[in-house]
Amino acid sequence: MKVFVVDVARCNGCYNCQIACKDEHVDNDWAPYAKPQPDIGHFWLGIKETEHGQIPKVKIEYKPILCMHCAEAPCLKAANDNAVYRREDGLVLIDPVKAVGQKQLVEACPYGKIYWNEELQLPQKCTGCAHLLDQGLQPRCVEVCPTNVLRFGEEEEFKDLISQAEVLNPELGLNPRVYYLNLPKLFIGGEVYDSVADECLQGVTVTLTDAAGKTLTTQTDHFGDFWFRRLEPGVYSLKIEMDGCKPYELNSINLDKSLNVGAIALR
Ligand code: SF4
Numbered sequence: 001m002k003v004f005v006v007d008v009a010r011c012n013g014c015y016n017c018q019i020a021c022k023d024e025h026v027d028n029d030w031a032p033y034a035k036p037q038p039d040i041g042h043f044w045l046g047i048k049e050t051e052h053g054q055i056p057k058v059k060i061e062y063k064p065i066l067c068m069h070c071a072e073a074p075c076l077k078a079a080n081d082n083a084v085y086r087r088e089d090g091l092v093l094i095d096p097v098k099a100v101g102q103k104q105l106v107e108a109c110p111y112g113k114i115y116w117n118e119e120l121q122l123p124q125k126c127t128g129c130a131h132l133l134d135q136g137l138q139p140r141c142v143e144v145c146p147t148n149v150l151r152f153g154e155e156e157e158f159k160d161l162i163s164q165a166e167v168l169n170p171e172l173g174l175n176p177r178v179y180y181l182n183l184p185k186l187f188i189g190g191e192v193y194d195s196v197a198d199e200c201l202q203g204v205t206v207t208l209t210d211a212a213g214k215t216l217t218t219q220t221d222h223f224g225d226f227w228f229r230r231l232e233p234g235v236y237s238l239k240i241e242m243d244g245c246k247p248y249e250l251n252s253i254n255l256d257k258s259l260n261v262g263a264i265a266l267r
């Protein structure tokens, strides 16, 4: 069975994959796998940009999102006349002849990855570039990615990566066949300065404690900055200490999105 593995940490948001998907499918008829994609409105593979944090501590996350080729695919169940089917390699495909008029398929995908082609009255989505796979080639998005974010191959070949990966919306229970590495978590960042000298402070100890009492400790860098990354949502407290200074404490931080606690003065 084939899978996609997507390493989000390597994605620079160049959009090559999104553009290549359009180049491959707009105006090109790849029947029996797909009819041409319209010029606008469809993102069979689309980059989702998410901004985390607040100025000046901001990180942008780019996440390629495509049909998840779910093992438990609700689109398959919602289709009449077997208009959605699974190939032997695991790819879920929409039959562009049988699916004409089956607009219910658009709503059937909880990932929002089935698009309606008004002109052809057809639901459409990523085919995994099945027409290229049949020629021993890779999907176009995989081929064009300059930083090797997107990989496609046998599940067995990627089993080590899959063991470290996550899927999107696991709560849906659809067993997606697109695996993500390094999905960003939340962060808490800030900076510490000496309010008398008006200088940033390097080497200050910063301790973060979660609701269960587990602590993480770091030190400010030469800009006075500190970061705690890959945090889960929850309640935290922050303590900032340096010899000769009054400690600073920030309690009951309810972390549901990444947070810049700002510039903190030590006296
Ligand atoms: S992501 Fe949507 S379109 Fe793709 S297999 Fe799953 S339910 Fe079907």
Ligand code: SF4
Pocket (backbone or CB within 6 Å): 010, 011, 012, 013, 014, 015, 016, 017, 018, 047, 062, 064, 144, 145, 146, 147, 148, 149, 150
């Ligand atoms: S081509 Fe690769 S690096 Fe560029 S946006 Fe797509 S996944 Fe990210």
